[in-house]
Amino acid sequence: MIYRIIHQTDYTYNHPIGVCYNVLKLRPRSLPFQKVHAFHLSLSPLPTEQREENDFFGNVMHTCMIHSPHTHLTIKTQSIVEVMFSPYAFPLISWHNYKIEIERLPAYERYDVLSMSLASPLIPLHSKALEPFIQEIMTSRDDLYHVIQNLLSLMTSHFEFQAGITTVSTPLEEILRVRKGVCQDFAHVTIAILRRLGLCARYVSGYIRTYPPEGQPRLVGVDASHAWVSLYVPTRGWIDIDPTNNRFVNDDYVVVAYGRDYSDITPIKGVWTGQGWTSLHVSVDMAPIDEENKGDL
């Protein structure tokens, strides 16, 4: 599957901003099953300085500094990404062998995986509110797949997708209490439960393809950034699940970044000097394209 993705973010300030620094994690990742044929980042106004680096997790990070006064900032990315998804069977993994299997990994890989079982800035693990969920999904069956199935259906039955209830700074404890939120909250709760079980799970940011209702044309610009969860499964590697949509990830998904939680992959982090408020507008468009067009943005 090949997609053209256009992601545009517009900031408007009511007072001119003198200096503005941004760290962007917006470039889709190059992965064995995901090929980035083209990527273009553009800012308006033009940055005075710009640099590109990889972060700790291998995500591409752009740092842009704008030193000229402005009241409007546009950050736009265009990418052509090919997702090569092949259906697989979830391996049969005994619950009790999970950690033992991971300990067998070569050292360079072992700690990247194991460290994803620890608490992280936005996912503390000591909350008592996690207990009932854990009770509910654990069964007598000694089979990892079964637990994951239970977890996905638990998320669907206990949590409601609703925008506007939570923000990026709502603590996990609060999300567990209100049981409502957006994909980011679904991902955080799912990761918390997995890690409490001793499993290794990471946060994924990216895009998801949306389908128009039957018989209607695809609308432009209404797609959205998405977030889901990647679980390490011995003998198979990282397997992605989407707790918001209660399913395993397939070629409708494009991966942008991996991290411990949202704080590691925040798509746009900005610091500016100046006062007043800003307004924000985001639009994402993800369209499937033909093989012959994959070279052109």
Add this chain to the structure above:
Amino acid sequence: METSGMMSSMIKKVLDLSSETVKQRQHDVAWHLRENGVTYNVYKDTDGYNRLWNLDIIPFVICEDEWSTLQKGMEQRGRLMEAILADLYTQRRCLSEGIIPYQVVYGHGGFLRECDGLVTALPFFAVDMVKGADGVFRVYDDRVQAPSGLGYALENRLTIGRVMPELFEGISIERLSYFFETYKKMVIACSPTQRDDAFIVILTPGPWNETYFEHAYLASYLGYPIVRGDDLVVKDRYVWLKTLSGLKKVDVIIRRVDAWYCDPLVLKNDSQLGVAGLVSVIRDGHVKVINPLGSGLLENPGLYPFMDALAQFFLGESLIVPQIPTLWCGEPDNVQKFLANPQSYRLRRIDQPAKQEVNKDFDLLCEELLAQPSMYVIQAWGSMATTQVLGDEGATQRPFSLRLFGIQTPVDHAIMPGGLIRATHNVGEGFSSKIGSVSQDVWILTPQTSAQASPMARKRSVSSSVIMEDLPSLTAENLYWVGRYCARALITVRYIRTLLYVMSEANHYEYATNIMCQRTLQNGLTHLTMTYPGFFDEMTAHDPLKHIMNLLQDDTMIGGLAHTLLMLSKASFGVKSLWSHDTWRVLDRMLLEWKNPVNRMSWRQLIDHLDMMIIRMVAFTGLIHESLVVKQGTTVYTIGLKIEEALLEVSKIRSLLVIAHDADVEYELLEVLLESCEALNAYRYGYKSHLSLENVTSMMIVSEHYPRSLLMLVRTILDLMKSLPQHPKKGILATYERPLFELFSKLSLLSIDDLLQTNDAGIREDLDRLLGLAYTQLSLTSDMISRTYFSHSQYA
């Protein structure tokens, strides 16, 4: 002589003194520390900031042999920590080789993934140890982010030298000053250019930090400017200090800010204490931060159980100074050990300082431990040796901790021959200075002769030229506002005093005149303080005294005197390091007096109270002039002062003279106007006539002989602006000079007679227009100076 022998002979010396003398000496110590402003700020403490540092008059003595072991142990620890740090931020061999569990690294908040590969050295470190009852020192904490205590150690030595000179008789102790020379060399060696003229700054979170005294103290002792995050900016891949003269490239930042707060761009996003983009400049190698961001990973009790193994792994040695026995709770056996016998262990989280867990509920603690055992260790402290302190209740034995300091040198490490003892009442509380333990000076005995052993450790030989020519912008801005708030406070008090005179003399004058006069003055007060609706509100006007008391005492009323004083104290606190002791003393006294509530006072008492305030204010402003040695500082301070004076003068004349009154009232108002400006005598001397509207207006607005006339104030400000740095060449006006130059021309060409014409409604329209213009131009000037010199928006 053995340590114990030395100690007891020292204590004998102290005890031989009469109890009166001892008391006096303790008092002298406290006095000395207060004089030098040695404080330790305690958050949420009733004393607020500026709590005094506590020092005992008996020093703590370490003999040569014992010191030799400690010194070697410290050097080894320096090498070891450096090796661990470099490994954990590159290859992480000690993980893959199974020396330490991954949780104590990846689970630790100090592991900054943003700084991976950037942490290679540990230039400066401190180690906390306790001495067991068996006489062995053991390490219980490493301090590596931004170790504090150097300044306190230095000040302790100086104070004891002054207060207890007889203790130094007949013994030789190591002096501290050489260590600071080594420190400066280390900083130069760290700088990207390694040149002697490297530009070095100390980054502080600000005066509210608990160890701000030390930041300012070291800044002046070492001769480095002290700056805050807002003073620095990242541009063109370098870090720059914003100064009044422009941007200055920074080579080394000695930070007293926790790493997590140092770069809001990639670290803590809402931090106000850091510099956006700092990490990327570090990555380019264009600035060095001491200690590196990320070194906080070593403030990590999770490493302690494995310290011996790490020493073997990296150095092939055993630890010279052992660790307090520590067990990692990631091993289930150790959790059981703790639960079976909690009172024999101290439970600690691996990423928090020793004192945090003390007051927590035990059940809650266990719950958290069981949810994340790998984040905890248990330590068996065992029984401890004590030190003798004199304290308030006579000589007592107390458990203590010792902090030692080390720095990296080209060869190995240099260890400060001294340190910091903190003795506590109760070990369970830990040794934090926050909890108010008492400190002791640490003496290292040396066989050398007395040439080395002078008690005067502090000869300021280290500091070269301390006076910084280029004032950091934030400091300049604070000084500017000190000037403005000083003028505002003084003028407000004087005005209120005059108003109170008029109100208290209500019986002596013709009633109607007085009432009219009072009303006008009261409305004028509301204009002056901009506390609308103020007296324009019927209800308020009904009980004027109550409203005046609010203006004087309610510090939430913006524009009122109490609020102005609050802002003044904040702005002054921000430039604390620039003041002389006397300046502080006067400000302290003034604020203290003002805090005491004055209920139900007689007119006379109230006026006396204001008189006292005025005297203190005048003393304070005088002392500022005297104590500001930085010329740029005096300039911005005086500009602030004069701009505020001019603004308030405009406001007063406008509210009292724009509306024409009948002759009696007008006469009264003229008198009051002059009196509130302390100008009555000047008028009588200058005009030798009765008060007339023409003369008073002429004196207050355009006189060249009265230094506080609007014309002269504007001229003074224009002159002062010429000495601001980056001022254009002679004969060319800077943008920020234009508004005042225009005002100055206007005032110079003025005809007073025209100005005083009234219209049909009895309003002096031309006067009003002129004063309105003056107000606008002055405000504009203030704004332009701020933008040009303080916020540097043109660099931005």
